[in-house]
Amino acid sequence: MNKKGVKPPLRYFLLFVFVILLLGAARYFERLTVPMHRSFCPQSVVTTNVTRSASSINQNRPALPATPQEVLQLRRANYEQPRALIPPRNDVLTVTPWLAPIVWEGTFDPDMIDSMYKSSNITIATTVFAVGKYIQFLRDFLETAEKYYLSGLRVHYYVFTDQPQEVPRVELAVGRNISIIQVPKYSRWQEISLRRMEIIQRTIEERIHIEADYIFCMDVDMKFHSRWGPETLGTLVGVLHPWYYEFTRDQFTYERRPESAAYIPMEEGDFYYMAAVFGGSVKEVHALTKKCHEHLEVDKSKDLEAIWQEESHLNWYLLYNKPTKVLSPEYLWDDQKGGLPKDIKVKRFSAVIKNKWEVRDNV
Ligand SMILES: *[C@@H]1O[C@H](CO)[C@@H](O)[C@H](O)[C@H]1NC(C)=O
Ligand SMILES: *[C@@H]1O[C@H](CO)[C@@H](O)[C@H](O)[C@H]1NC(C)=O
Ligand SMILES: *[C@@H]1O[C@H](CO)[C@@H](O)[C@H](O)[C@H]1NC(C)=O
Numbered sequence: 001m002n003k004k005g006v007k008p009p010l011r012y013f014l015l016f017v018f019v020i021l022l023l024g025a026a027r028y029f030e031r032l033t034v035p036m037h038r039s040f041c042p043q044s045v046v047t048t049n050v051t052r053s054a055s056s057i058n059q060n061r062p063a064l065p066a067t068p069q070e071v072l073q074l075r076r077a078n079y080e081q082p083r084a085l086i087p088p089r090n091d092v093l094t095v096t097p098w099l100a101p102i103v104w105e106g107t108f109d110p111d112m113i114d115s116m117y118k119s120s121n122i123t124i125a126t127t128v129f130a131v132g133k134y135i136q137f138l139r140d141f142l143e144t145a146e147k148y149y150l151s152g153l154r155v156h157y158y159v160f161t162d163q164p165q166e167v168p169r170v171e172l173a174v175g176r177n178i179s180i181i182q183v184p185k186y187s188r189w190q191e192i193s194l195r196r197m198e199i200i201q202r203t204i205e206e207r208i209h210i211e212a213d214y215i216f217c218m219d220v221d222m223k224f225h226s227r228w229g230p231e232t233l234g235t236l237v238g239v240l241h242p243w244y245y246e247f248t249r250d251q252f253t254y255e256r257r258p259e260s261a262a263y264i265p266m267e268e269g270d271f272y273y274m275a276a277v278f279g280g281s282v283k284e285v286h287a288l289t290k291k292c293h294e295h296l297e298v299d300k301s302k303d304l305e306a307i308w309q310e311e312s313h314l315n316w317y318l319l320y321n322k323p324t325k326v327l328s329p330e331y332l333w334d335d336q337k338g339g340l341p342k343d344i345k346v347k348r349f350s351a352v353i354k355n356k357w358e359v360r361d362n363v
Contacts, residue, residue, distance in 0.1 A: 079109050092343055096270065096326060102240075104328040105345040108231045114152070117230040123154040124233070125212035125282065127200055128220040130161040131192050132185060137221040137352065139168040144224035146173055148348070153230060156212055160199060193275075193309040194296055201289035209282050216279035217289075221354055225347050234325030236280040236288070238318045242329040242337055244272035255312040260304050261295035262312035264319060273318050274332050275311035276351065280324070288317055 087094070088106045095101055126145075130138040138159065149155065154175040159167055162185040172178060183199060186192050200217055208215060214233050244252055249269035255262035279285060292313040299306060306312035333340075333350035340347060 077112065077115065079112055092328070096322070098322045100234075100322065100324050100326055102326045102328055103231055103331070104343075105330060110227060110229055110231070113229055113231045117153065117233075121154065122213040122233075123156055123211065124150055125156050125158060125208045125215040127158045127160065127203070127215065127217045129183070129192055129196060129199075130159055130163075130167070130220045131183065132162065132189075134220050135161060135163055135166050137354075139170065140223050140352070141218075141220050142168070142170040142178075146170065146176065148224035148226055149228045150230060151227075158203060158208070190305065190309055193311075194300075194305070197289045197292040197296060197310055197313070201286060201293050204282060204286045204289065209286070212282055214279065215282050215285045216277060217285070219276035219351070222276065222349055222351055224349050227346075228331065228348050232279070232325070232327055232331065234280060234323070236284045236318075236321065236323045237278065237325045237327060238271070238273040238314075238323040239277045239327040239332040240329050241272045241274035242332060242334045245329055247272070252315075253308060254315055255306040255308075257304070259302060260306050260312070261298045262306040262316040264316060269315075269319060270322075271318075271326065273311075273315055273323075275308075275314045277327070277332050277349070278314060278318075288314075288321070292317055 089104055092104050093102055094104060094107050101107070126149075128138070128141060138161075142157065145155075145157075151173075152175075155177070157176075157178040159178060159180050160183045161167060161180060162183055164180045164182050167180050170178075181203065183195075186195065196217075200215075204215070216232075216237075250266050252264075252269055252272040254264040254269060254272070256266070257263060278288070280288070292310060295313050295316070296306075296310065328344075330344055330346055330348050333344065333347045335350050335353045
């Protein structure tokens, strides 16, 4: 008899049981931890922060939500393996020197992207200006957007117009919303272009920072033709201009007068971005519109107007604040260019052919 009154054979048996349990527990914990590391192989993870901090809404000065950042997961699915030595496209640049992806057909898997964003419940604000005669383009814009633009995701359109009663009734899918915001009628179309940054900045401060996670600012004289999916979402997004993407930097129509706040010297520049679309997280687009608005005011105080108004300022901004994602001209084609060149495999969104002299007032 030992101290605890357990007979020696029983003691050995208990010791044996204890060791078995210990081994079992060790294997159990191993199983728990290993897949966590392994999950980086079969699963693709995108980070977006959708936390809309409640505190930011209560403060007097609008604090903007942080860059969306929620881990979006993809369940195991059958898709083509990405091959390190086989680039999907070798006719176009698919990544910038600062490692931002350039989105072209063939560089992404639409089904994978869709399933990653399916349960994210993010809202994308989308602004358009339908002022003066441009109101005629709104119906086509909205109807084609409902067909092709960020399908299945929450989209909130913000239509800025001087004719709220003329806004067409377009049937919206579930999760889609539209707000109509009255703006004054400006005397020159350049004025609309000059005021757009300021109006978007103010609307983000007033409400969009509460109502959305991402934002795209778009021209209204446009139509969607095929998929524009969540592959376009990013912290700061610019789109290559369909007329300039083949050109060298000295041929870009940047503002070249050093007196302007939009000035870019001849030996600088990455791409020429078209102002018909820009976007990103609400926070980053707020910073962009605020800076461009400031620069537009600085130029105005010197009685200067940059050569392509807000587009010149946008190009200045995106040169010194690199976009995290660049969209190819598939996402911003111009129907006046005629047929598609072989590098453009699909036309997703394009400017409709119009007679500028007919739709622009007082030019
Ligand atoms: C996500 O956003 C919240 C609220 O704005 C912020 O407090 C938090 O730090 C963000 N998380 C990350 C990982 O950036
Ligand atoms: C998704 O977000 C909207 C508002 O942004 C909210 O009303 C809704 O309850 C959310 N849905 C889920 C499933 O979280
Ligand atoms: C649309 O947005 C407005 C303004 O944010 C909101 O009051 C309204 O409830 C929304 N409607 C739907 C159907 O989500």
